[in-house]
Amino acid sequence: MEFENARKSSATEREAFNSEKKGLMWRVADAEEKLGQEKQLNADHQKDWAEACERTNRELKAACDEVIRVNAEQTKESQKYDRLSAAYKEKESEALVTQRSNEEAHALIAKLKRMIEEQQAQNKTLKLMSQDxxxxxxxxxxxxxxxxxxxxxxxxxxxxxxxxxxxxxxNNGCKDGYAEGKAASLTKEKDDKF
Structure with missing residues (x-):
């Protein structure tokens, strides 16, 4: 009798152990599937992040190119200013040497001064744009x-x-068998037993 009771108790414990083992195996399989999905999601997020970084780098490079272009324009305008200033001095000396009429000399000087002032204003604007x-x-x-x-x-x-x-x-556990839970998981059907 004692032996039969022990054997029945052992069989009950073995059945409970096997049931729990199947449940754990199903949970592990489900967790591995979810891990794979999470890895794919993370890969997609990394791809999106890489695209955002690449887009930001392109914008920064465009801004840098714009700064370089503005600096080149500023240099060009500065050279133009130097040429105009030299032309102004040359015209002024020519006016003195040839003793042109005062009206013509003043008109020419005023025009050159206006051009120089405009050029200085443009240079100042370009410098501010470059700093910004x-x-x-x-x-x-x-x-x-x-x-x-x-x-x-x-x-x-x-x-x-x-x-x-x-x-x-x-929250997802298997109570009535690994195969049934696995089938419900693969078909993505709701199963109230799990």
Whole structure:
């Protein structure tokens, strides 16, 4: 009698152990599938992040090219100013040498002065534009990219998704057999037993 009772108790324990083992195997298979999906999602996020970084780099390069172009224009305008200034001095000396009439000399000098003042105003504007573009470029490098990364890392939506994913893994258990649970998981059907 004692032996029969022990054998029945052992059989009951073995059946409970096998049932729990099947449940654990199903949970492991489900967790591996979810891990694969999460890896794919992470790969997609990394691809999106790489595209965002590439786009930001293109914008920064465009801003840098614009600064270089403005600097080149400023140099060109400065050379033009030097030529105009030299022409102004030459015309002034010619006016003195040839003793042109005062009216013609004053008109020519006034015109050249206006041109020089306009050129100085343009040079000042170009210098301000160059400084603004340089400041914008520095700001983008020091603040823009870190702000984008910080925004992604502090995303409440991403944190909630990761929390729900972890909770879902614990809430899905198998009570009535590994094969049935696996079939329901593969067909993505809701099964109230699990």
């Amino acid at each position: 573009l340089g400041d914008d470029y520095k700001w983008l490098l020091t603040h823009g990219v870190p702000l984008i990364a910080d925004r992604l890392m502090r995303s409440e939506e991403l944190a909630k998704y990761m929390f729900d994913l972890g909770g879902g893994a614990y």
